[in-house]
Amino acid sequence: MIKLVVLDMAGTTIDEHGDVYKALEGSVTATGATVKPEDLQTWMGADKTEAIAALLELGGVTPNPELVARQFDLFREMLAKFYAQNPPVALPGVEAALRTLKSRGIKVGLTTGFSRDVAGPILEALGWGIGDGQLLDAVVTSDEVAAGRPAPYMIHRVMEATGVHDVRTVVAGGDTVVDLLAGHNAGVLPLGVLTGALGRGDLEAHPHSWVLDGVANLPDVI
Structure with missing residues (x-):
């Protein structure tokens, strides 16, 4: 589960x-x-x-x-x-997908290669809150760990913040190769999505559990 x-x-x-x-x-x-x-x-x-x-x-x-x-x-x-x-916006279907996951009791965290001072205003502009009753349960930025991706530390820090202990119950990933490698190094289920610059073949050449068209499809496979 x-x-x-x-x-x-x-x-x-x-x-x-x-x-x-x-x-x-x-x-x-x-x-x-x-x-x-x-x-x-x-x-x-x-x-x-x-x-x-x-x-x-x-x-x-x-x-x-x-x-x-x-x-x-x-x-x-x-x-x-x-x-x-040109302000950032949520990718199509992402907010609905995250709310669906939350409704199933699945916690949601974000990690980023940004520092906190860059990531914070983006999340505020989107209205994505962090904590009880909010869309997100935790956000970890690269300046808060010893090393960024492909090191596993940000994923493990989110696990620590959300009280999840078993890596087998965690899905983690993104649109780049280092997202997949970070998930693999963390021992979780690595997820690739095609909403970035890379194609399916680029991502499927690396360790993965799924490569999906986007996060919007995630509730359908877990």
């Missing part, structure tokens, strides 16, 4: 119009580094400071803590500007 569903934010439950891609790429290329599309996709679901450091190195610029911190600040500035111009 499934007791907890843990989902990614951007591209999985929230349509942010691809602005994370643009902000991440822009924050790296501003240093003179080059960014290959496949590298950008590889690091999309990861902690954004880790992603910036990796992409800088891949792009020919040696990262150091000061540079990474500066480019992360630029990433946040760019993302805030994009979101002000």
